[in-house]
Structure formats: structure tokens, C-alpha cells
Amino acid sequence: YSAIEQGQLQTAKTQLSQARKISPSGPETKQMAQAIAELESDLIYETSVTAATRAQQADDWAEASTHWQKALEQRPANKQLSEKLATAERIVSLKQQMQDLLAKPYRLTNDLVKSKADIALIQSEAVINDSPSLRSTADKLKQTLNAVNTPVAVEVISDGETAVSVRGVGVVGTTRSKIIELKPGPYRFEGKRQGYKSKIIEVTIP
Secondary structure, rough: OOHHHOHHEEEEEEHHHHHHHHHHHHHHHHHHHHHHHHHHHHEEEEEEEEHHHHHHHHOHHHHHHHHHHHHHHHHHOOOHHHHHHHOOOOOOHHHHHHHHHOOHHHHHOOOHHHHHHHHHHHHHHHOOOOOOOHHHHHHHHHHHHHOOOHHHEEEEOOOOEEEEOOOEEEEEEOOOOEEEEOOOOOEEHHHHOOOOOEEEEEEEEO
């Protein structure tokens, strides 16, 4: 009990092992085992809370989430712990979503993908002040969204006899020089002319 009071978990476990050899099922042995279990739970809880707090301060929310989860396992009814874990998991999830969207920036011209990005940005507003890295990622996503959805002037130069079109977008027509506007991304320009084999040129508008 002296070891338990001083928080010396391993010493207490050693003494309990010796006590069990003398009295395996005695009430004092059971009492000691319960006290040791409570001490171990307290130590895990305190260590986990300290580690989670330190991880949050370092903006490492994945690490914080792991430690908040461990702390909650020791105090499952603690509402404050549940909220802290939920915040950490939300930040980790939102940051990952944004990084996935940024990994394929030209897809952000697609209405469905753009909608996912907009939703992620709206959801991040509640926790963005807690994480500098989430704010940085969100800012980059906003800038990229704006960039890829701002049409770029593209000059199409041809021979005036070839019918030019952009697959999935529309007809440019027969021209020697024509300015059209396209959002950044990959496109397939097709040229058709009587007596010639059609030709497709793949272009990425940066």
C-alpha cells in the first residue's frame, strides 16, 4: 500500500505477486489487486492527457488523437475527453481530405469535386484556429480552387482549313488564330480536315 500511495506501480505489482504466494484468494490480496488496477488506470490517464496536450501544442493532431483515445478508455464517461478526441479526429480527417483534393488539383474544376472542397472548407471553420497546419492547408485549397476555376485565355493556331474542336467542351471551328477561354486542366484538341486523318493533341492548361 505504501508503494501504491507513492505511485510506484511496478513495486506494488511485485509485492502483490509475493502476497498471492502467501494468500492467493485472501480479501487483502483482492483489495490490493483492485487498488493497483486503479493506480495503473490513473497513471495511464495522466500520461495520456499529458502526451495529448503536448501533441496538440505541437500541431500533431494524429498523435493527439491516439493519446486522447487512450485517456478516454480509462475515463469512458468523461464528456470533456470525448470532445477533445472528436476535435482531434475532425482536424485529422479534414486535413487529409484537403490534402487528397490538392493532390489532384485539376479535378477541382469538376462540380462534384469542387462541392466536396467547399464543404471541407466550411467544416474546417470551427476548428481552424486550433491548427496552424490545417489553416495553411485550407488557404492553399482556397487559392487552388480559385486558380483552377478561373478561365485562361488560350490561342488556337491552325491553317484555316482544319475543323478544330475541344473534346467535351465545344467547337472552335476553322481558324488561323482564335482566342478561347478554358479552365486550367487537361484537354484533347481534335483537328479534322477532308482527305486527312484526324489528329488529337493533348494539352494541359496550367
